[in-house]
Amino acid sequence: HAAEKGGYEDFMIKEIHEQPKAIKDTMTSRLVAGQDIVLDKIHLTKEQLDNVDKIYIIGCGTAYHAGLVGKNIIEKLARIPVEVDIASEFRYRDPLITDRTLIIVISQSGETADTLAVLRDGKKKGARVVAITNVVGSSVSREADDVFYTWAGPEIAVASTKAYVTQLVALYILTLYLADLKGTLSKEEIEKIKTEMLTLPEKAETLLNNLETMQKFASKSYMEKDIFFLGRGLDYAVSLEGSLKLKEISYIHAEAYAGGELKHGPIALIEPGTVVIATLTQETLLDKMVSNIREVVTRGAKVLGIAFEGSTEIEKTCDYAIYIPRTMELLAPILSVIPHQLISYYVAKQKGCDVDKPRNLAKSVTVE
Numbered sequence: 001h002a003a004e005k006g007g008y009e010d011f012m013i014k015e016i017h018e019q020p021k022a023i024k025d026t027m028t029s030r031l032v033a034g035q036d037i038v039l040d041k042i043h044l045t046k047e048q049l050d051n052v053d054k055i056y057i058i059g060c061g062t063a064y065h066a067g068l069v070g071k072n073i074i075e076k077l078a079r080i081p082v083e084v085d086i087a088s089e090f091r092y093r094d095p096l097i098t099d100r101t102l103i104i105v106i107s108q109s110g111e112t113a114d115t116l117a118v119l120r121d122g123k124k125k126g127a128r129v130v131a132i133t134n135v136v137g138s139s140v141s142r143e144a145d146d147v148f149y150t151w152a153g154p155e156i157a158v159a160s161t162k163a164y165v166t167q168l169v170a171l172y173i174l175t176l177y178l179a180d181l182k183g184t185l186s187k188e189e190i191e192k193i194k195t196e197m198l199t200l201p202e203k204a205e206t207l208l209n210n211l212e213t214m215q216k217f218a219s220k221s222y223m224e225k226d227i228f229f230l231g232r233g234l235d236y237a238v239s240l241e242g243s244l245k246l247k248e249i250s251y252i253h254a255e256a257y258a259g260g261e262l263k264h265g266p267i268a269l270i271e272p273g274t275v276v277i278a279t280l281t282q283e284t285l286l287d288k289m290v291s292n293i294r295e296v297v298t299r300g301a302k303v304l305g306i307a308f309e310g311s312t313e314i315e316k317t318c319d320y321a322i323y324i325p326r327t328m329e330l331l332a333p334i335l336s337v338i339p340h341q342l343i344s345y346y347v348a349k350q351k352g353c354d355v356d357k358p359r360n361l362a363k364s365v366t367v368e
């Protein structure tokens, strides 16, 4: 299979490096400068959208984490209330579904049993279902009312990387589409976000060419028993995904907390040498995150900070700093997740783990 890996050691690292292309392919023909967004498999009309009073975003694992970003941006830009839930929780909690509900299911494979069950049940109760999936002809793509294909290409490694990034891209495009239909954003505002999105493949590429700090951090941290992740807002959503990646492939106990929750429990676990990975891309939350970092540093934590280029003040508080190319804060997750993936990858490799096939995990969970 060496040939299939195209010169890379594993599928996971190959797929991480395919992300600039995957982001680009997912935008191509949908986001064109100066033109309205084109989504040829989404048939939702303005009248139908005006009738929607609630959106649920449903998925499992990484797809659920993409949904958390989706909630944040849909509420902010399209002004529709959104709830995100894990498919296996949602389906058994008798959720409030009516003909005014829009359900967005996210599934790389399009075959996850719980996610598919939510789709079927939702349709039965009169909801409209939009599927975001990577597999053409998959069960969710066939059964949903509307489909948004992520063009990540086949993802072989069990831990999702390029599929997650394209799920984010899909959610941003869908959000702009909804905001346009609803009239909550002007054409100029949409154009501005679109223009910035079109620069992301190149910025992702830049990130992938600067790996030293991540490798160095990994070589120092691979023996840890616990690693904590901290973030607020969109950075919290990315931290959850970062901690999932790390535990999946390196078997290190990893947990993500919202910065503001630190005082409500996790700080009790910080002792000299505890490793914390903090993400700080959200300007309005920056001071609060810096004070969270000070709180853990005071207790002896070793901190890796992930922030935008130019936020050099993080070097004063953090032991390691990873910089991501500047983009709109709103779009930060698409770039900031990449160092999280790479850190997990290098930590797992240092430990000698089989990154493509982590123990006990399957690529697709088609039975409950």
Ligand code: G6P
Binding pocket: 060, 061, 062, 063, 106, 107, 108, 109, 110, 111, 112, 115, 158, 159, 160, 361, 362, 363, 364, 365
């Ligand atoms: C499994 C995979 C994960 C994935 C999840 C949901 O747990 O190992 O990588 O995020 O299923 O899969 P789906 O195909 O529905 O996105």
